[in-house]
Amino acid sequence: MSDPHALGHPAAPPAGALVHIVDDDEAIRDSLAFLLASRGLVTREWPSGEAFLEAASTEGCCCVVMDVRMGELGGIETFERLRGRDAGTPVIFLTGHADVPIAVEALKKGAFDFVEKPFNDNALVDVVIAALAEAESRRSRVAGRGVLEARLKNLTPREAEVLPLLLGGRLNKQIADELGVAMRTVEVHRARIFEKMGVRNAVELTRLLGGAGD
Amino acid sequence: MSDPHALGHPAAPPAGALVHIVDDDEAIRDSLAFLLASRGLVTREWPSGEAFLEAASTEGCCCVVMDVRMGELGGIETFERLRGRDAGTPVIFLTGHADVPIAVEALKKGAFDFVEKPFNDNALVDVVIAALAEAESRRSRVAGRGVLEARLKNLTPREAEVLPLLLGGRLNKQIADELGVAMRTVEVHRARIFEKMGVRNAVELTRLLGGAGD
DNA sequence: CGCGCTATTGTGGAAATCCGCAACGGCCGG
DNA sequence: CCGGCCGTTGCGGATTTCCACAATAGCGCG
Known part of the structure; x- marks a missing residue:
């Protein structure tokens, strides 16, 4: 796993940032939440892609850490549905299975990163922080475009x-x-x-x- | 392996397009050259990353199909050196080993695609043709920028x-x-x-x- | 030394842009 | 019916842009 959009060591996350953890394995969810919380990050856990899509708000500054393989709705499919309604939220995939085509597909579809388990704790946190910075950057761009479009209208x-x-x-x-x-x-x-x-x-x-x- | 930048079925390659095949396994090189030639593509074979970097011209419209694992100079390192001197040439990686971190790294560094062996012949040709179209598109953009910079100078x-x-x-x-x-x-x-x-x-x-x- | 290039400036005149003030007609909604 | 909005137009005047023609001074190069 590499440092994705490294501009140097990532700074503190944007204010109010939230990390959604989507995994059907509760132990893994808790473990991730604990790790991220120990670095001052606010998290929200979801047991499935469906649950996440149904009830999660991605309006504020946030990113998603999601397992590729889940019960009914897989990670990639969840990602595609999320993109259909909100293309600005960065998604980091986790996988315990070496699967190159899936990784390639996810990245080409716009996933922020793709991480194999087991992973280095520090490295994952850095990726999350970078994803949150990217989320903030995307929001600023979208906001500016909204003002412009309103004026044109x-x-x-x-x-x-x-x-x-x-x-x-x-x-x-x-x-x-x-x-x-x-x-x-x-x-x-x-x-x-x-x-x-x-x-x-x-x-x-x-x-x-x-x-x-x- | 997915159809990367599919805008529909890729058309004929740009005139004068060339495909560089870089692999230390001669049998694979020949097999690839044969496959691509059967689809009207012009190819050039290179037995190593060093040979390719030393003698290949990437000035015209071209792309590279390269093995990840080679003797002295690996595919990724060859790619990075190529990018240092010519960032416009699309590179397609081939690998016989499922290695997610390498795939992720290559794509994040800007590789055009990443393909596991064994691959579907038709699909690979489609990727190559798409890469050549991308190469042509990049060249047009660079040329336009060159004219502009000359005027500014x-x-x-x-x-x-x-x-x-x-x-x-x-x-x-x-x-x-x-x-x-x-x-x-x-x-x-x-x-x-x-x-x-x-x-x-x-x-x-x-x-x-x-x-x-x- | 002569030439070409760069940077600067003035004159006079034409064209283009900007705008306050004013006005008219048509359409739509309260 | 009245008011607001949209689209249109004219007048007169001010400002800005554009430019032909002309000229000077300085610098670098053959």
């Missing part, structure tokens, strides 16, 4: 029509010709777009949206 | 100084104040930047460079 239909033309570097005169309106009208739309998007000019808007206004 | 020192200010959405007057020059001077630099970067206005420039002018 606040544009009127006509403003939304002008936006890509504006981002294309067109003159007001050209846009007016294309839409069959007066140049003054384009100026009004333009000013309203800047105001709603919280920018001062076309360059700031372009930096904010890049190619996303197409 | 063509700017005079003063122009390079004005660029980030321009991309920050600043007025010519503000830039002039900050640099302690006349507004006319800023206009000249600005016009020269547009000309050299092949754009017509600040919006086009911003789209081209995004935040990269900082």
